[in-house]
Amino acid sequence: MSETDKTSKLDVALHVVRTGHGQDFELKVEFIADAGITILFGPSGSGKSTILQAVAGLYKPSKGHIRLGDELWSEGDAGRFVPPEKRGVAYLFQSLALFPHMTAIHNVCYGMGRKVSKAEREEKAHALLKRVGVDHLAKRKPQTFSGGEAQRVALARALATNPKVLLLDEPFSALDRELRVQLARLVVELVQELEIPALQVTHNHGEAAAMGSRILKMRSGKIIEDGRPEEILGGRKAFQDIGKTPMPELLPRTVKE
Amino acid sequence: MNWDPLWLSYKVATIATLLSFVLGVGIATFLSQTRFRGRELVDALVTVPMVMPPTVLGYYVLTAVGKNSWLGQTYESLTGGHIAFSVVGCVIAAFVGSVPLVIKSARSALERVDPTVVQAARTLGASPLRAYLTVQLPLAAPGIAAGVMLAFARALGDFGVTVMVAGSIPGQTQTAALYVYEQVAKQAPAGAMVAVLTATAIFVLYTVNSLGRRSDMRFG
Numbered sequence: 001m002s003e004t005d006k007t008s009k010l011d012v013a014l015h016v017v018r019t020g021h022g023q024d025f026e027l028k029v030e031f032i033a034d035a036g037i038t039i040l041f042g043p044s045g046s047g048k049s050t051i052l053q054a055v056a057g058l059y060k061p062s063k064g065h066i067r068l069g070d071e072l073w074s075e076g077d078a079g080r081f082v083p084p085e086k087r088g089v090a091y092l093f094q095s096l097a098l099f100p101h102m103t104a105i106h107n108v109c110y111g112m113g114r115k116v117s118k119a120e121r122e123e124k125a126h127a128l129l130k131r132v133g134v135d136h137l138a139k140r141k142p143q144t145f146s147g148g149e150a151q152r153v154a155l156a157r158a159l160a161t162n163p164k165v166l167l168l169d170e171p172f173s174a175l176d177r178e179l180r181v182q183l184a185r186l187v188v189e190l191v192q193e194l195e196i197p198a199l200q201v202t203h204n205h206g207e208a209a210a211m212g213s214r215i216l217k218m219r220s221g222k223i224i225e226d227g228r229p230e231e232i233l234g235g236r237k238a239f240q241d242i243g244k245t246p247m248p249e250l251l252p253r254t255v256k257e
Numbered sequence: 258m259n260w261d262p263l264w265l266s267y268k269v270a271t272i273a274t275l276l277s278f279v280l281g282v283g284i285a286t287f288l289s290q291t292r293f294r295g296r297e298l299v300d301a302l303v304t305v306p307m308v309m310p311p312t313v314l315g316y317y318v319l320t321a322v323g324k325n326s327w328l329g330q331t332y333e334s335l336t337g338g339h340i341a342f343s344v345v346g347c348v349i350a351a352f353v354g355s356v357p358l359v360i361k362s363a364r365s366a367l368e369r370v371d372p373t374v375v376q377a378a379r380t381l382g383a384s385p386l387r388a389y390l391t392v393q394l395p396l397a398a399p400g401i402a403a404g405v406m407l408a409f410a411r412a413l414g415d416f417g418v419t420v421m422v423a424g425s426i427p428g429q430t431q432t433a434a435l436y437v438y439e440q441v442a443k444q445a446p447a448g449a450m451v452a453v454l455t456a457t458a459i460f461v462l463y464t465v466n467s468l469g470r471r472s473d474m475r476f477g
Contacts, residue, residue: 085382093377
């Protein structure tokens with residue numbers, strides 16, 4: 001029995017034309033993402049982040065549609081448009097975008113519904129911080145966090161909303177290798193637990209190979225290759241990028257069959 | 258030394274600053290959250306009092322609120338009094354000179370907030386209003402507070418607009434700045450009043466600088 005039947009597939013079809021800066025940019029992509037991490041892989045300027053913003057609802061595409069299961073989130077210029085706060089998308093920004101004026105616990109509580117009591121929210125936030133290994137930071141504010149700590153808090157905050165889709169925009173670009181491997185493993189585990197579609201933007205070969213269950217290789221606004229990491233990125237060579245230990249051992253990817 | 262003009266100045270400046278704060282932050286919010294043709298023209302129109310000769314500004318205000326103006330007559334029919342050459346005139350004079358300072362600093366503080374932080378709030382389920390009230394506004398608060406302090410100093414020190422709109426009626430509309438002028442014109446002592454106004458200005462600037470440091474720390 002396939003487990004992915006329980007989760008909604010993310011159906012993305014975008015056609016975006018941006019003029020200006022002396023050069024027109026055209027993004028034209030279509031894909032359907034299953035549960036698991038789909039990597040948007042390619043050089044900067046290939047339109048990867050635009051896709052994430054459109055899925056999150058931070059940007060309204062003029063043509064195309066975005067669907068999650070049977071929910072229509074966005075349809076062309078005049079059609080339906082669900083605002084970001086109604087989508088249930090967790091977005092891990094490259095800058096992390098933690099709220100600098102709130103403690104870690106309040107950052108995590110921010111996205112929880114108001115239906116449950118404050119005590120319950122804080123209890124759940126504590127559990128999440130613990131899950132990502134930073135519950136000791138609960139009462140501290142972001143400016144005192146290290147890069148890896150901030151990353152973990154941002155991850156806990158993103159997951160606190162029980163998201164239906166997870167979006168990761170080069171989430172580990174500011175971290176050293178050691179931390180990158182630890183966090184990559186954590187994200188892979190969490191996405192497996194949640195069984196939701198996740199889109200991750202990266203131009204790091206090792207990260208793409210180690211974390212993705214599918215790679216969409218992009219260039220100049222188009223998907224030029226689509227397949228499993230080993231098909232797209234080649235064999236073991238790719239796995240050496242992220243650390244000395246071979247990635248398959250660090251990140252046992254359970255293949256669902 | 259007659260200290261009444263100083264108390265009048267503090268009272269007028271406090272009310273004018275409150276008005277500047279509410280309306281200034283409102284206008285700054287509108288200018289920073291919306292995109293429309295002519296937005297910068299609106300910004301220029303509401304902040305031009307900062308760079309206009311005070312007497313010219315005073316002329317406009319007097320035209321707008323004078324006895325025969327629509328505003329002046331409406332006010333008269335409601336209260337029986339006049340705006341021009343009254344304490345209300347002092348407040349309006351101080352307000353028009355100071356509100357641009359709040360608009361400028363609040364707009365820049367609101368726009369300096371990292372947009373991804375506001376977007377993060379939205380993806381976490383916050384409506385545009387909630388994201389503004391709980392994230393963008395608190396993060397812009399030090400910058401807004403600095404603008405409000407400057408507005409207070411400007412309101413306290415206004416001369417040109419006040420003299421045009423409210424005159425310099427001793428015991429009624431004569432504020433501290435006008436009193437200093439009159440004392441000097443009469444060759445009477447003004448040093449103590451000058452000292453107090455200077456000390457207030459220095460205190461305000463010192464506070465503004467401290468707020469600036471705090472906001473740098475926060476962003477930085």
